[in-house]
Each structure stands twice: as structure tokens, then as C-alpha cells.
Amino acid sequence: MTSTQQRTIRIGGASGFWGDWDLALPQLLAAGGLDYVVFDYLAEVTMSIMARARAADPTKGYATDFVSAAIKPNLARIASSGVKIIANAGGVNPQACADAVRRLVQAAGLTLKVAVVIGDDLMPGLAEFSDVRSMDDGAPMPSAEKIASANAYLGAFPIAVALQRGADIVITGRCVDSAPTLGACIHAFGWTKNDLDQLAGASLAGHLLECGTQSTGGNFTDWNNLDAQAEQLGYPIAEIRADGSCDITKPEGTGGAVTVGTVGEQMLYEIGDPMAYVVPDVVCDFSQVRLEQAGTDRVRVSGARGRPATDTYKVSLTWNDGWRGVCLYFFTGEDAARHARSFADASIRRARTKLQAMKLPDFDEVLIEVQGDESSYGAFAKNTSSREVTVKLGVRHQDARGANVLTTESVSLGLSAPPGLVMFLGARPKPAPVVRLFSLLVAKSRLTLHVDIDGERIDLGSEDGQPLKIDPSERRTPAPGRAEGGLVEVPLIELAWARSGDKGNHANIGVLPRRPEYAPWIWQALTEAVVAERFAHFLRGPVERFFMPGTGAMNLMLRNVLGGGGVASLRNDTQGKAYGQLLLQTPIAVPSTLLQRH
Numbered sequence: 001m002t003s004t005q006q007r008t009i010r011i012g013g014a015s016g017f018w019g020d021w022d023l024a025l026p027q028l029l030a031a032g033g034l035d036y037v038v039f040d041y042l043a044e045v046t047m048s049i050m051a052r053a054r055a056a057d058p059t060k061g062y063a064t065d066f067v068s069a070a071i072k073p074n075l076a077r078i079a080s081s082g083v084k085i086i087a088n089a090g091g092v093n094p095q096a097c098a099d100a101v102r103r104l105v106q107a108a109g110l111t112l113k114v115a116v117v118i119g120d121d122l123m124p125g126l127a128e129f130s131d132v133r134s135m136d137d138g139a140p141m142p143s144a145e146k147i148a149s150a151n152a153y154l155g156a157f158p159i160a161v162a163l164q165r166g167a168d169i170v171i172t173g174r175c176v177d178s179a180p181t182l183g184a185c186i187h188a189f190g191w192t193k194n195d196l197d198q199l200a201g202a203s204l205a206g207h208l209l210e211c212g213t214q215s216t217g218g219n220f221t222d223w224n225n226l227d228a229q230a231e232q233l234g235y236p237i238a239e240i241r242a243d244g245s246c247d248i249t250k251p252e253g254t255g256g257a258v259t260v261g262t263v264g265e266q267m268l269y270e271i272g273d274p275m276a277y278v279v280p281d282v283v284c285d286f287s288q289v290r291l292e293q294a295g296t297d298r299v300r301v302s303g304a305r306g307r308p309a310t311d312t313y314k315v316s317l318t319w320n321d322g323w324r325g326v327c328l329y330f331f332t333g334e335d336a337a338r339h340a341r342s343f344a345d346a347s348i349r350r351a352r353t354k355l356q357a358m359k360l361p362d363f364d365e366v367l368i369e370v371q372g373d374e375s376s377y378g379a380f381a382k383n384t385s386s387r388e389v390t391v392k393l394g395v396r397h398q399d400a401r402g403a404n405v406l407t408t409e410s411v412s413l414g415l416s417a418p419p420g421l422v423m424f425l426g427a428r429p430k431p432a433p434v435v436r437l438f439s440l441l442v443a444k445s446r447l448t449l450h451v452d453i454d455g456e457r458i459d460l461g462s463e464d465g466q467p468l469k470i471d472p473s474e475r476r477t478p479a480p481g482r483a484e485g486g487l488v489e490v491p492l493i494e495l496a497w498a499r500s501g502d503k504g505n506h507a508n509i510g511v512l513p514r515r516p517e518y519a520p521w522i523w524q525a526l527t528e529a530v531v532a533e534r535f536a537h538f539l540r541g542p543v544e545r546f547f548m549p550g551t552g553a554m555n556l557m558l559r560n561v562l563g564g565g566g567v568a569s570l571r572n573d574t575q576g577k578a579y580g581q582l583l584l585q586t587p588i589a590v591p592s593t594l595l596q597r598h
Contacts, residue, residue: 009188011181013209013236014070015039015087018046020212022069024235029077031237031251035188038180039066039087040210044504045566047174048318048435050091051149061093067100071169078168079110085169086159086180090116092123092149094173095452101169102454115167117158119449119460120174122150122315122442132440135314136504142319142438152313152447155280157193158460159183162451165458174316176279178206181238189242196306199282201244204289204304207277208248208266209236214499215248215266216297217256219577221497221584230255234297245302247294258297261512264551265499267291267301268510272503274548274555276307276470278314280444283307283468287476288550303550311465312441319438322364323431324570325403326394327410330422333387337373339418340391344368346417347393347410354405365396367563367570376573377582378537394570396434403431436568437504476549481520481591488595489587496522498580505565506541507576509556509583517594519552525588531556534586535579538563556583 012028014020018041028037041063054061066089071078078085090097098116105112122129129150130141141147151174160183162170170183185191185202193199208215213233217226234254240246248263250256267286271277277284285305294300327347331340348366355362372389374381393410397403407428414423449460492498492511495518500509511526513519528543535543541559548554562576563569573579 008239008241009035009184011036011038011184011209011238011240013038013212015041016210016212016214017043018063022065025070025074027251028235029074029081034083036084036086036184038209039089040177042088042091042174044316044318044437047092047149047151051318054093059096062091062097063089071101072104075104075108079112084163086184088172088175090171090173092121092173094171098171112168113166113454114169115162115451115453117154117172117451119447120152120154122152126150129442132442135439135441146319148318148320148435150315150317152315152442153280155179156182156186157281158449158451160186161458161460162453163187165453167453177210178203178279181206181209182281185240196282198244200284200304200306202240203279203282203284204286204301205238205240205246208263209238211266211269213256215263216250216258217262219499220262220265222261226256244304247298247300249298258299260291260293260299261497263299264291264512265497265510268512268553268555269499270501270503270508271555272557274546276468278310280313281309283310287548290550309465310468311444313444313447315440315442317438318435321434321436322396322398323400323403324394324396324434325406325431326392327407327429329391331389331391331420332422333420336387336389336420337370339420340370340389341368343417343421344391344393347413350413351405351409354409355402360399360402363395363397365570367394369572371572380534392572400431434568436564437566439504477547478520478523481524484591484593486592487589488592489589491584492586492588493584495588498584500576500580502562502565502575505560505562507558507561507579509580510553512551512553516552521590522588523547523554534583535561
């Protein structure tokens with residue numbers, strides 16, 4: 001690929017999910033000097049929603065607001081600025097998304113080229129992959145009639161090809177979240193598949209952009225310390241150099257902050273093994289990454305390393321597993337939590353009686369959660385006597401009628417309930433489909449890719465790679481801390497920032513020490529056993545932990561902890577978003593002299 005000999009490019013991140021702020025793109029365009037703007041829309045759950053939309057209307061199945069709210073009102077400015085747009089807004093119907101954008105371009109009388117990357121959708125030939133089993137537990141693939149979507153996570157080189165052929169707007173279906181950023185860098189710097197460290201560095205830059213304002217203060221542990229413009233956080237900008245290192249910043253005059261803490265939390269967000277963060281184009285090693293505050297709202301990121309790409313794509317299937325019914329009720333007064341649980345238990349008993357009368361089987365799953373009595377903390381709850389709580393009743397059933405029984409029977413108990421019940425008025429909740437995630441690995445050689453640029457088809461063939469190999473001797477753990485004087489216990493939040501998220505039915509919690517010298521004491525305290533105990537009321541699998549010497553951070557993986565994850569879970573926190581907050585209350589023993597120095 002021919003290099004354009006650029007030494008630095010500026011990329012803005014305008015979307016972290018389907019539903020992000022529609023004024024992000026104008027904010028970034030107003031900042032000026034951008035070469036590219038990237039959008040990320042596609043969570044696993046989003047794919048199932050789009051699949052249902054396509055099933056109802058073959059012209060749908062993509063992020064329609066990318067067309068109507070991002071591109072349409074800003075098209076003239078995109079054209080005049082020369083900025084390139086790259087988005088995975090295509091969902092399960094990228095061609096339809098590209099066609100919609102092309103109609104806008106034509107109506108505006110512009111000459112912008114629109115490209116679409118094709119090849120991630122496995123649904124047309126799904127039967128060919130029936131031999132592949134789950135990458136998590138080896139389970140067989142769900143039956144074909146239950147599968148709603150099946151998409152491979154593609155990489156960045158097809159995007160780079162589209163840009164090389166003159167595309168101004170590149171639309172993909174399912175690709176890894178960092179691929180739009182990496183694709184821009186491959187094009188701009190002329191990297192090849194052998195430039196492993198550069199590919200890893202730009203993948204990290206893409207990871208820091210892909211969740212929008214989470215790099216500029218959103219969801220940050222110290223959110224309360226942000227400036228008064230927090231309701232208008234600035235969207236992130238990555239200034240990426242030819243060696244793969246970058247600076248993360250944001251538009252001047254916008255809210256939030258770009259600090260080692262905000263960027264470090266996002267680096268740790270939703271990763272697994274930091275020495276083997278696998279994307280299609282490279283296996284990234286983030287363990288030695290360094291973060292440096294290089295100025296106000298500017299963090300320098302360097303030290304990512306790369307290994308050769310693997311020979312497989314990760315594929316996510318979403319499949320239908322019955323129905324769920326969920327009801328919320330409020331209780332106020334003394335013993336509110338006890339009253340709420342009593343009401344919930346009675347509702348479930350009455351619902352089961354109705355199931356028997358209807359000759360339907362029992363619920364597949366029942367979950368009762370009370371919010372307000374700190375039940376999310378399990379055995380470590382402190383304030384359990386709140387006089388205001390919310391109780392959620394959730395059930396799963398293979399029959400929509402069975403799921404609906406919960407609503408009717410719980411409402412019918414309204415006049416028989418303990419005191420303090422506050423019921424909803426208006427429409428009652430209806431059963432919703434249960435959509436589960438099934439992840440597998442498919443050989444890259446089994447997929448063929450192509451790029452379409454305004455009707456011109458560019459065949460790319462199949463990609464390749466090699467099996468992943470990690471030498472265990474490369475892994476490091478911190479040396480034990482040296483106690484100087486007596487030890488005192490402080491909550492983890494005084495020593496570290498934390499961010500958590502989901503990976504299917506698993507969750508990760510990234511812990512970043514506020515000062516490097518805290519790292520040994522945090523590592524010593526947060527053992528697998530300690531973390532497992534903190535989450536024992538949720539956890540159904542093991543805990544793994546990984547150390548990152550470059551920052552002193554650690555990443556914790558909690559396996560099978562989300563009750564199915566996504567829309568398959570009946571829990572309030574289906575994605576582990578609050579797990580970092582729960583962990584931050586853990587007491588950590590540190591030398592008193594170490595605290596006194598800071």
C-alpha cells in the first residue's frame with residue numbers, strides 16, 4: 001500500500017454506541033484540523049435489534065440515525081472540510097446503509113465517494129459453519145431457526161483499501177470497534193501486516209476513541225471533580241504518529257477532562273488478557289503501555305507492542321431463547337425491603353399457580369432484585385434499612401404467554417400487598433424476546449471479502465494469520481511492597497481508579513493505581529480469592545487477574561458473572577457496568593508512611 005508520507009494524523013471519535021449524541025460530529029468538525037472521524041455503533045445486542053429490523057423490512061437493519069442525524073445535516077461541511085468518515089453503522093445491512101448515504105450525496109449535488117465493506121455476514125451460508133463450537137465452553141451451535149444474526153469481526157485492511165481507492169465515506173458491517181481508526185492509519189502511513197507494533201499502537205488509539213466520551217471524563221471514577229461543563233463533554237481526538245504512538249485530547253472549550261486517569265480507565269475497559277488483546281490484524285500487547293500527562297487535556301500514549309495476527313475471526317451469533325417478563329414496583333416506609341421481597345415472592349407463587357392452570361411448564365429462570373438496600377454488594381452491604389426501595393421481578397419462559405403471566409399476577413396482588421406499595425399507572429410491561437450471544441472462532445480462510453465503491457467491486461479474497469502463542473515467562477507481577485512503619489486499611493478508591501464492562505457473559509474490571517508505588521499493595525490485596533468473595537452472589541466461574549507493568553494497572557476477568565449478559569440477563573446490571581464501583585470499596589492495607597507522602 002502506498003504511503004502518503006504523513007507523520008501525524010488527527011482522528012475524532014464521534015460515537016460510542018447506537019444512540020450517542022447527534023451533535024458530536026458538529027463539535028468535532030468545529031474543532032478543525034481533522035483528517036478522519038470514526039463512529040462505533042455495534043454492541044452485540046445492537047446486532048440482534050438490527051437483525052429484527054431487517055427481518056421486518058429488508059431496507060433496514062443499520063443505524064438509521066447515522067444517515068439522518070450524522071450525515072444528512074453535516075454533509076456539506078464534510079465535503080468542504082475534506083474529512084473522511086468511517087463508520088460501522090452498516091450493522092447487518094451495510095449495503096442498504098451505503099445506498100441511503102449515496103442518495104443524500106446525489107441529492108446534494110456532491111461528488112463524495114461512498115464505499116462499503118462486505119463479507120462479515122455469515123447468515124447466507126450458515127449451514128457451512130455448523131461444525132464450529134462455542135469458543136467459551138465448547139457448546140454446539142444453536143439450531144438454525146433460532147439464530148437471528150451471525151457476523152464475523154472484520155479488521156482494518158479492507159477499510160484502508162477503500163480509502164486508497166478514493167472513498168470519502170466508508171461504511172462497514174460488523175468490524176472490531178478499533179478497526180475504523182486502524183484502517184485510517186494503515187492508509188495514511190502505508191503500514192503493512194508486518195508493522196506489528198504500529199498496528200497495535202493504532203488499535204489502542206482506536207480503543208481509546210471507540211467509546212466516545214469515556215476517554216474524556218464519562219463514567220470516570222472521579223467524575224465529581226470534572227468541570228461545570230460535564231453535561232457537554234468533549235469528544236475525543238487522537239493525534240496518531242507514524243510509529244503508532246498517539247496523543248489523546250479533545251476540542252477546546254468543551255467539558256470534561258483528558259487525564260492519565262480518564263484515558264487509563266478506557267484503556268482497561270472491556271479487555272481480557274492485556275498481553276493478548278486479539279483483533280483481526282494484530283495481537284496487541286498493552287502490558288507495557290505508558291501514559292504521560294503531556295499538557296492540559298492531553299495524554300501521550302506509547303509502548304503498545306504487536307504479535308502476528310491470528311488465523312481466525314471471532315464470530316458473534318445472536319439467537320432467540322424464549323421470552324422474558326420484567327416488572328418494577330416501588331415500596332416506601334419502614335421495612336421497605338422486607339415488604340418488597342414478600343410481595344415479590346407472593347407474585348411468583350401466584351404466577352406459578354396460573355402457569356399450572358394454563359398447562360404451561362414452570363419458568364426457566366426467576367430473579368428478584370431489590371435496589372436500595374445495597375443487595376448489589378452481597379455480604380459486604382452496609383446500609384440495609386432504606387425506607388425507599390425498588391423491587392424488580394424477572395422471569396424467563398419459552399412461551400410469551402408464560403412470560404406475560406408475571407405481569408398480570410403481580411398486578412392482581414396490588415390490594416393484598418404489604419403497606420407502602422406504589423404501582424405503575426398506564427400500560428403494563430409486555431414480554432420481550434430473550435436474545436443470547438454465542439461466540440465462536442472461524443478460520444479466516446473460510447470468508448471472502450470485498451469492497452464496493454459506488455458500484456465498483458474490489459475483491460479482496462481471504463485473509464490469513466497464524467495460531468496465537470504467548471510465552472508464559474513474559475508475564476510479570478509486581479515485587480512485594482516494602483512496609484515502612486505500620487499498615488493501615490483504606491478503601492481501594494483512595495488508591496486507584498476503576499472501570500468495568502462486559503464481554504459476553506463475562507465481566508472485566510480494570511484497576512489503575514493513582515500512583516505507581518500503590519501497585520504492589522493493590523496486587524497483594526486483590527487476589528483472585530478476595531475478588532471472588534466480593535462478587536460471590538453473582539459469580540458462577542473463576543476470577544483471573546493480569547498485571548500491566550507499564551502503568552502498574554491490573555485487569556480482572558470475572559467469568560460467567562452476568563447471568564447470561566446483554567438482553568439474556570434478568571439482572572439490573574446486565575453488563576457489569578457498576579462492578580468497578582462495587583470493587584472500589586474493598587479495603588486495601590498500605591503503609592501509613594506511603595499515604596503520608598501523598
